Each structure stands twice: as structure tokens, then as C-alpha cells.
Amino acid sequence: GQQLNQSPQSMFIQEGEDVSMNCTSSSIFNTWLWYKQDPGEGPVLLIALYKAGELTSNGRLTAQFGITRKDSFLNISASIPSDVGIYFCAGQIRIKAAGNKLTFGGGTRVLVKP
Amino acid sequence: DAGVTQSPTHLIKTRGQHVTLRCSPISGHKSVSWYQQVLGQGPQFIFQYYEKEERGRGNFPDRFSARQFPNYSSELNVNALLLGDSALYLCASSLAGDGYTFGSGTRLTVV
Numbered sequence: 104g105q106q107l108n109q110s111p112q113s114m115f116i117q118e119g120e121d122v123s124m125n126c127t128s129s130s131i132f133n134t135w136l137w138y139k140q141d142p143g144e145g146p147v148l149l150i151a152l153y154k155a156g157e158l159t160s161n162g163r164l165t166a167q168f169g170i171t172r173k174d175s176f177l178n179i180s181a182s183i184p185s186d187v188g189i190y191f192c193a194g195q196i197r198i199k200a201a202g203n204k205l206t207f208g209g210g211t212r213v214l215v216k217p
Numbered sequence: 218d219a220g221v222t223q224s225p226t227h228l229i230k231t232r233g234q235h236v237t238l239r240c241s242p243i244s245g246h247k248s249v250s251w252y253q254q255v256l257g258q259g260p261q262f263i264f265q266y267y268e269k270e271e272r273g274r275g276n277f278p279d280r281f282s283a284r285q286f287p288n289y290s291s292e293l294n295v296n297a298l299l300l301g302d303s304a305l306y307l308c309a310s311s312l313a314g315d316g317y318t319f320g321s322g323t324r325l326t327v328v
Contacts, residue, residue, distance in 0.1 A: 107259075109259075138319075143321065144321050144322075145221075145307050145309075145319030145320050145321050145322050146260070146307070146319050147319070148316075148317070148318070151316070191259050191260075193259075195315075197315060203248075203265065203272075203273070203315060204250065204262040204265060204273050204275065205250075205252075205260070205262060205309075205317065206262070207252075207259030207260050207261070208259055209258060209259050210258070210259050
């Protein structure tokens with residue numbers, strides 16, 4: 104089953120708002136990844152984090168790798184309608200010559216406020 | 218450049234049947250991984266292959282098997298299908314087991 108707890112499970116956004124979501128784990132990972140998945144598509148990589156404490160931006164997206172290596176957060180600033188979708192965090196233990204599987208959270212569903 | 222290509226895009230099978238799903242990685246990528254995504258959940262790791270060797274296996278029954286061919290494409294096989302196998306099956310490719318790019322998936326429905 105899932106090892107990563109992602110919150111919130113869903114959220115409503117209004118255009119222009121900043122939104123935040125996070126991911127916690129009982130295990131240590133040495134890589135944290137954030138993906139976005141649109142209906143009928145596979146996940147698309149948004150940001151990759153490789154060092155504890157690392158803060159990385161990609162346009163309006165900012166993500167941080169927690170110091171304990173057991174958590175990460177993603178912020179979206181000044182949201183726009185196309186930010187709607189499902190956001191997944193994923194942890195990875197990158198061990199050369201061994202499996203480098205991704206462990207995914209349950210996702211945060213971002214919806215537009217009616 | 219073509220991304221990760223999966224076929225078929227949709228499939229309906231009956232309980233007890235067998236299914237083969239196919240994946241072509243990005244040109245030059247040597248690692249292919251398979252994930253199962255049940256509706257409303259995050260993807261779950263099934264297999265990873267690198268240079269045609271199995272490098273990782275998730276917590277799935279032996280009904281699930283896979284292989285990687287010399288051209289680095291891959292097949293996922295599922296025998297004796299159960300209703301619970303209905304899911305989106307995702308293939309991801311990478312150069313060496315890092316920096317995964319996902320395909321759009323195969324939607325399998327078991328009836």
C-alpha cells in the first residue's frame with residue numbers, strides 16, 4: 104500500500120490564489136519528485152529534488168525537500184485555470200544497479216472554485 | 218521526438234483471460250518501469266527493467282510478469298485476470314533508472 108501521506112486530498116482554487124500541498128513519509132527518501140496528472144494522461148514531472156533542504160522553483164511552482172528527508176511540499180503561486188488536475192508526490196531511493204522504484208502519494212486533486 | 222508509447226490505449230477483457238500490454242521507451246532510454254494506477258489512487262510500482270534484466274519487483278502476484286526486449290521495448294503480461302486488475306497501467310522510461318518519463322497508459326477494464 105501507499106507509504107506517502109499527501110495532503111490535502113482535494114482543494115478548490117480561485118484564480119490568482121496561492122496553493123500549497125505537502126507529502127510526508129515514515130521512510131527516508133533521497134529524491135523527491137512532484138508530478139501533475141491530467142485526465143487520460145500519464146503523470147508529468149514538474150520538479151525533482153535531490154538534496155535535503157533543497158528549494159527548487161519551476162515558474163510559478165516551488166518545492167522543497169525536507170531536512171529530515173521524510174517530507175516535501177509544493178507551492179503554486181498565482182494559480183490559473185490550467186493548474187486544475189491531480190498532483191502527486193513521489194519518493195525515490197536511488198541505488199545504482201538496483202531498482203529505483205518510485206513510491207507515490209495518494210494525490211491532491213486541485214479543482215476550480217464554483 | 219516520440220515520447221513513451223503504450224499500446225493499446227484501451228482494452229476490455231473478461232475475468233480469467235490473459236492480457237499483454239506493450240511499451241516503447243524514449244529513444245536511447247534503457248530502463249522501463251511498469252506501474253498500476255487504480256482509480257482515485259497514486260501509481261503502484263510493478264516492475265523495473267534495465268538492460269533487459271529485472272531490477273525491481275513490487276508487491277504483485279505471480280500472475281503479473283514482464284520482459285524487456287533487445288530494442289528496450291517491454292511487455293507486461295497479466296494472467297487469470299481478476300476484476301480488481303482493472304486499472305490504468307503506466308509505463309515509464311529513463312536513461313538509467315532515474316528521471317522517469319511516463320506514457321499515457323493503457324486503460325484495462327476487466328468484466
